[in-house]
Amino acid sequence: MSIPTDLRSRKRLATRQGISNAATRLFFERGFDHVTVDEIAAAADVGRMTVFNHFPRKEDMFFDRDEEVRELLREALRQRDPGLAPVETLRLLAHRLAEEQSPYVCFTAGSQSFVATIDSSETLKARARAIRDEIAQVVAVALSECAGREPDDVDAQLAASLLLATWSVALLQAHQAYRRSQDPAAAKAVFVAIVDKGTIGLNVALADTPYV
Amino acid sequence: MSIPTDLRSRKRLATRQGISNAATRLFFERGFDHVTVDEIAAAADVGRMTVFNHFPRKEDMFFDRDEEVRELLREALRQRDPGLAPVETLRLLAHRLAEEQSPYVCFTAGSQSFVATIDSSETLKARARAIRDEIAQVVAVALSECAGREPDDVDAQLAASLLLATWSVALLQAHQAYRRSQDPAAAKAVFVAIVDKGTIGLNVALADTPYV
DNA sequence: ATCCCAATATGTACTTAGTACATGTAAACT
DNA sequence: AGTTTACATGTACTAAGTACATATTGGGAT
Numbered sequence: 512m513s514i515p516t517d518l519r520s521r522k523r524l525a526t527r528q529g530i531s532n533a534a535t536r537l538f539f540e541r542g543f544d545h546v547t548v549d550e551i552a553a554a555a556d557v558g559r560m561t562v563f564n565h566f567p568r569k570e571d572m573f574f575d576r577d578e579e580v581r582e583l584l585r586e587a588l589r590q591r592d593p594g595l596a597p598v599e600t601l602r603l604l605a606h607r608l609a610e611e612q613s614p615y616v617c618f619t620a621g622s623q624s625f626v627a628t629i630d631s632s633e634t635l636k637a638r639a640r641a642i643r644d645e646i647a648q649v650v651a652v653a654l655s656e657c658a659g660r661e662p663d664d665v666d667a668q669l670a671a672s673l674l675l676a677t678w679s680v681a682l683l684q685a686h687q688a689y690r691r692s693q694d695p696a697a698a699k700a701v702f703v704a705i706v707d708k709g710t711i712g713l714n715v716a717l718a719d720t721p722y723v
Numbered sequence: 724m725s726i727p728t729d730l731r732s733r734k735r736l737a738t739r740q741g742i743s744n745a746a747t748r749l750f751f752e753r754g755f756d757h758v759t760v761d762e763i764a765a766a767a768d769v770g771r772m773t774v775f776n777h778f779p780r781k782e783d784m785f786f787d788r789d790e791e792v793r794e795l796l797r798e799a800l801r802q803r804d805p806g807l808a809p810v811e812t813l814r815l816l817a818h819r820l821a822e823e824q825s826p827y828v829c830f831t832a833g834s835q836s837f838v839a840t841i842d843s844s845e846t847l848k849a850r851a852r853a854i855r856d857e858i859a860q861v862v863a864v865a866l867s868e869c870a871g872r873e874p875d876d877v878d879a880q881l882a883a884s885l886l887l888a889t890w891s892v893a894l895l896q897a898h899q900a901y902r903r904s905q906d907p908a909a910a911k912a913v914f915v916a917i918v919d920k921g922t923i924g925l926n927v928a929l930a931d932t933p934y935v
Numbered sequence: 936a937t938c939c940c941a942a943t944a945t946g947t948a949c950t951t952a953g954t955a956c957a958t959g960t961a962a963a964c965t
Numbered sequence: 966a967g968t969t970t971a972c973a974t975g976t977a978c979t980a981a982g983t984a985c986a987t988a989t990t991g992g993g994a995t
Contacts, residue, residue: 640852676888712928
């Protein structure tokens, strides 16, 4: 995350940020599907090809932090307390992220707009589902590494899929709770309750594996 | 599934079937992404607009039986043995489908091509994920009906998501097992084993709900 | 049989995302 | 200063999907 001293890199990053800012603003204002790439290019004052140069797909301008999440999960499992089971490590991580109001798990007016924008676009929902599956794959591989098993270990695949399913429901329901109550604490409570409920099942189902 | 006596309907259905057949053949031969709608129209000897008339999206020509699955699940829960918990009903349904070599859960050369075709296309994988989520929603609503709860009941949402996650992993891993062993019985064994493993967790996690 | 209506098939024209490839331009390196 | 390289940009294209107009034909009414 350090800013490169290199002028060329700094310019490139500035261009990218300009595009991202323009795109984000337009998406929130008018909805993802009602903004064209040409309009984004015009708003960012760059050529249309420059946009595709930085963001291969239109959706990438909206979801530009998914790699951070993958890295966060990889690191959490890599540097985990050896006395703690991998699944338990991830449960506590979820608690911590919710507690710290991490940008990935937070309930604010901003996150509401974010969720609403996704919800109003089939394209964004499709991309969100794809990212969910990619994260599940990362977790599966990271889990298998914890146990010294093969990356395609069946138990790891099942554990990761169940975890991501649980977290997805937890996030969605928490956001809905926030929309109803406008209370971040209530939303957080919903989130951790569902995460814990799902994890209980996981601990029993995978009791005979090295993951719990 | 009765053939309508109506000539107009029969013609329409014949046109639709012709398009579907041509499309399926081409998709399997050359891969989904390397077939254009124009080519499908030409192969089926209809106009391009006729294709979009019957199948709003290109993917719909590939996945044209997902509504059957939704209906199957709805019916299974609606006409279930009242002495059996909903989640258990679905576990036994999965067993029965695998046992009967139902088209939805089967392991043959044909199903291999089907899976391989999906696997080689991002578009088809995206649609498969969307269908999975739609089925999860149907199961969630059907479950909540069993218990006389609201359709957006949190426990039903969690149960349905965990179920679909389990089934997805089970299907995927079973197909991989079949590809390695070429043995449908072995694949079926993998399938039911994962379904049972996932369901065990579900039964514990949702023990305090009317769904288990 | 004939006329009319409605469903279906089809054509035309358009929008938009995304790709391939060529080229201009300015930073970085020798 | 000259060369190389990375980035920005333009042109031209493909293909999915939409909007809307039109032709055709089966089915029902008189």
